Amino acid sequence: MVAMVAGCASKQQPDIASTAGGEAAKPVPGSQDGTVVVTGARVGREESRDRKVAAPMLMAPPAPVMTGYAVAVADAEVPASATNTRPTAEDYRYFVPPVVVATDPGREVYDGEEVSPVKIAAAEPVSTFSVDVDTGAYANARRFLTQGQIPPRAAVRTEELINYFRYDYARPDTRETPFSVSTDLAVTPWNPDTRLMRIGLRGYDLPQDSRPPANLVFLLDVSGSMNSPDKLPLVKTALTGLANQLTSKDKVSIVVYAGAAGLVLDATSNPSEIRNAIDQLSAGGSTAGGAGIELAYRIAEANRIDGGVNRVILATDGDFNVGISDRDQLVEMIEKKRASGITLTTLGFGTGNINDALMEQLANKGNGNYAYIDSALEARKVLGEEMGSTIFTIAKDVKIQVEFNPAVVSQYRLIGYENRALREEDFNNDKVDAGDIGAGHQVTAIYEIVPAGKTAWIEQRRYEAPLSAAAQELSSEAAFVKLRYKLPDGDTSKLITTVVPASQIRSAQIPTGDFAFAVAVAAFGQKLRADNLLGNFGFGDIERLAGSQGDFYRQEFRKLVGVADSLEEPRNGG
Incomplete structure (x- = not known):
């Protein structure tokens, strides 16, 4: 083995140790x-x-260890590789997560945010946030569950759980418009008086020979x-x-x-x-x-x-x-x-x-x-x-801003993205940093909304102002979605806009297929975070909502939900 040569960036730091043999530094x-x-x-x-x-960072409690579990996926559909190195189902026939004995797990550091509050559309119609393509919270939550412990709430960032998976979004056509934007709505499985609005971005898949x-x-x-x-x-x-x-x-x-x-x-x-x-x-x-x-x-x-x-x-x-x-x-x-x-x-x-x-x-x-x-x-x-x-980045400083029409949507909340929130004025300011999107990346955001006239989370205020004429005139629109981004070598942002028609709220059904799975993952994250707006919607409901899956990673998710269900402390009296 070639030697390490003694040296350091500061006199107060110890040297890198030397071994036998060596080369000049x-x-x-x-x-x-x-x-x-x-x-x-x-x-x-x-x-x-x-x-x-540093306070107020939170520490994880000690984690007991349990044996790994196996997931049979011989017939699973494994996601295609961005580099054409597609693994086979045989590679994933049995997945046994590593069993690790943590010597001092109480020293793990998390900086969790409180669950996003409900907003009244008439008072705060605009929601602005930076996109997030991190996935660390999902893999970390999986580690806790496979070790026999519900992860600490501060460790769970719901948007990272949602964005761990791929969804059926339209493929963008060119690199100049580096991603597609799609929206859809469904009835909320845990609250029939609310609706879920999904916003999906899909990044341009950069060909291997042109990256x-x-x-x-x-x-x-x-x-x-x-x-x-x-x-x-x-x-x-x-x-x-x-x-x-x-x-x-x-x-x-x-x-x-x-x-x-x-x-x-x-x-x-x-x-x-x-x-x-x-x-x-x-x-x-x-x-x-x-x-x-x-x-x-x-x-x-x-x-x-x-x-x-x-x-x-x-x-x-x-x-x-x-x-x-x-x-x-x-x-x-x-x-x-x-x-x-x-x-x-x-x-x-x-x-x-x-x-x-x-x-x-x-x-x-x-x-x-x-x-x-x-x-x-x-x-x-x-x-x-x-x-x-x-x-490989295809777009940088990507921001999303949603304006809800209070004539159609009375209240709303964004599920996750608590540490990605931006001020309304940040959206048009190109000097404000935001998230980047890589080649082929997807970003999913889900809002839970209360349609006007439905039972809401917050009672009507005594001195609430009447709706504006503009809101009533545009009652065919439920929301206006704006997206800003810069190309990798650009300094000036570009704008994409889309209207969410109110008719989608009226025609919304219980989510199925791809949308249902995304909702199940969102519910899982919120359940781990003890979100009280989920009501009695439990891990068993989440697993059923996720449905039967052929993809390996989605199969694994359903198994993890089952593990969480088995670890959940029973409620009083049951």
Whole structure:
């Protein structure tokens, strides 16, 4: 094995340990602090970690462990890969999630939001939010359930559960209009007096031969906290799979951090060099995440591809040994770097100390996405089947704004997206950052609405103003949906609008098929979050609503709902 060379980004940080043999270190491009390039990847010296957690972040309670369960899917339809590496049903005949004993799961960090409140359309007719294509909350909730525990409410972001799955949305025709927009309505299964309005976006599927070259920097946490079968070994599996999807026009660099940060692999397009460098990684030492991120961005800048994808991919349990002031500095640095076109994807691993709150925040600020990898199958899904949507952006700063007509809709609430809410004035402001959409990505948002004249959640106010003449004149419209986005190399947003006709509310039926499954996932998320507006709608109702499914991931969802049902504490008297 090629040696690691001693070096560090700060005199206060321990050196990366040396092993037998060695190569001379090379200076990092743009480095002013003595950081060195190293070849090899063994990091030594396990050290204690002084961790600081900022309020009001919530901690997960200890999780009991149960044996894995098997899902037979011999006849399942497996989603087609964005890179034509379609797995077979045989690959998924039995899925047994890893059984991991968490030594201290009480140190997991989540930053949950309260369930979105109900809005009165006459008083607040406009709802504005940034799109979200993260999926980390779903995989993390799956991990909790397979370990025999209902996930903590703060860990569940319903929109990430919904957007984990693909739906039957129209395919966009051209890259110039990079996604389609569709809307539909249905009667709410848990409340016959309300309706569910779904807004669906589908991104343009970028053909393999026309995608831009990629400059990727793998930023890998090799600290002692990653020394677990569900952490660094899974990181190596995930990134080896991604490396196998790259072409000769792409290049990869690898930066590691533990007690210090170092460059393990300079930019290369050689797949065997990438795989060899990944294969030699091992864990040990304390965590200096800030130094690693700073170095990774310098390497990305030094190898920038004009007109291509320039992205840092951070793989960690998020257990950064930095204080809250350093965390704020990290976020500020990432916000500045995104302006230069270098984006950030975060991949979370492991149990016991996963810092979900920080990793989601970093991805959001870095115009990237956050995924939690709990198994080799999930690694294959995120970085294999969905590589295009994970890496290649087709639209940025995507915002949605819905204006409800109070003559048709009396009250409404957005299911999920609590931490993506924007002010109404942010919608037309191109300086306000919002979510990005990758090639082939889908985004789904679901509103629960009360049609005018139906029993509402909030009683009519004594001094409520009468409806405006404009609202009454446009009573054929239930809502006006606006979408703003920028092309990847653009600074000025484009606008797409669509009208939701009131006739769709009057003709709405109980959801079926694809829509029913999306509603089931939304209900599942809200049930895990203890949303009291679900009434008595339980896990058994959700499983029935989801219906029979042929797709592997949807089959797995139904099994997880059943697991949640078995773990739910019985109500008093029953």
